[in-house]
Amino acid sequence: MESSRSLEIRQHNAITAARYDYSACQLDILFCLLSQLRKEDSSDVSYRINIADVERMTGRQWNYQQLQEATADMGSRLFEVENDKVYKQLWMFQKVEYVKGQGCLEIVLSKFIRPYLFELKDNFTSYQLHSALKLSSKYAKRIYQLASQWKDIGETKTYTINELKVMLKLKDPHGKQPEQFEKFSQFKARVLDIATRQINEHTDLKIGYHLIKQGRAFHSIRFYINNQSPKQLPISFEQPIEDARHQQARQILDNLGIKDTSLIQRILSEKALTDGLFKFNYDLKTGRAKADKNPAGLLLKVLGLR
Structure with missing residues (x-):
């Protein structure tokens, strides 16, 4: 099974x-x-x-x-x-x-x-x-x-x-x-x-x-x-898609070094901010966004949180 x-x-x-x-x-x-x-x-x-x-x-x-x-x-x-x-x-x-x-x-x-x-x-x-x-x-x-x-x-x-x-x-x-x-x-x-x-x-x-x-x-x-244990958390296809989306968003934030619980909760609770997080992560991985020194700081700036 x-x-x-x-x-x-x-x-x-x-x-x-x-x-x-x-x-x-x-x-x-x-x-x-x-x-x-x-x-x-x-x-x-x-x-x-x-x-x-x-x-x-x-x-x-x-x-x-x-x-x-x-x-x-x-x-x-x-x-x-x-x-x-x-x-x-x-x-x-x-x-x-x-x-x-x-x-x-x-x-x-x-x-x-x-x-x-x-x-x-x-x-x-x-x-x-x-x-x-x-x-x-x-x-x-x-x-x-x-x-x-x-x-x-x-x-x-x-x-x-x-x-x-x-x-x-x-x-x-x-x-x-x-x-x-x-x-x-x-x-x-x-x-x-x-x-x-x-x-x-x-x-x-x-x-x-x-x-x-x-x-x-x-x-x-x-x-x-x-x-190996994958560096990305696996997506559970049995859980609601919104839960899987939040799970993935938490992983991205953790990879960026963002640990502030209130900041994380705000990003996860507002769809526009979560969407912005996924777009930023995609741009970062495809080279469209350049942030070699401080990607977390750039994310917060892009999201209007700094």
Whole structure:
């Protein structure tokens, strides 16, 4: 039975290893869908995603245009699943409906993709929704999925750099599209190092990697995985969303070093101040706000409390 403190998504490994290219926003939509899947669901069940709930969980803002573009693109892109016997092209949705005035969207999954999302056999990947949503880099989200598949063993199999790039859709296995981050230094800095840093900061896993040379060039990679207590408090999906929002806000304030109980209570009791806190935290993490010396002081100034 799933813990009320930590809702887990379970994915069949064929999907984890599939070749697909989703943005961070699209992966968040996928993770929200996966968290709602139940074995007893009918093939035409409609899954509802409330935009405000996801914004509160992630600290990132979505708008209808962004979401409509994201789901339209998701609907046109394919999952490529391949084994020794068959190569399959699979699409995610039968339909997506945006409910006007209610701030939500409803999604019906393709009947052909559903078996890969539902098969809870021995060979699956299990990872926590709050961790997946906390990662802002799409490559961090994908590498987190991969690391979670191997977390009980402590290390992944050895992947060639070419295999990993193909899996992350940075390289076309047929050579028809130009390769991204062709220089290894770019791939290391903008994919591997960012993913490692975000995973170690925001999730239940601590990872590292070892690069293997063939001749003078790096040829392969192996990831090492350990469990850790996440630095971010996990969100309880069984508690009211407002309680989860306050829990997350308290964590942000604690990370900033704000300990004054009366100040904390005021920020939590006024929605505009809480919203401002989440916006400030997002701006700080994405580099839009610069506060290397005194981020707490800048927050209070931004909120009009100083």
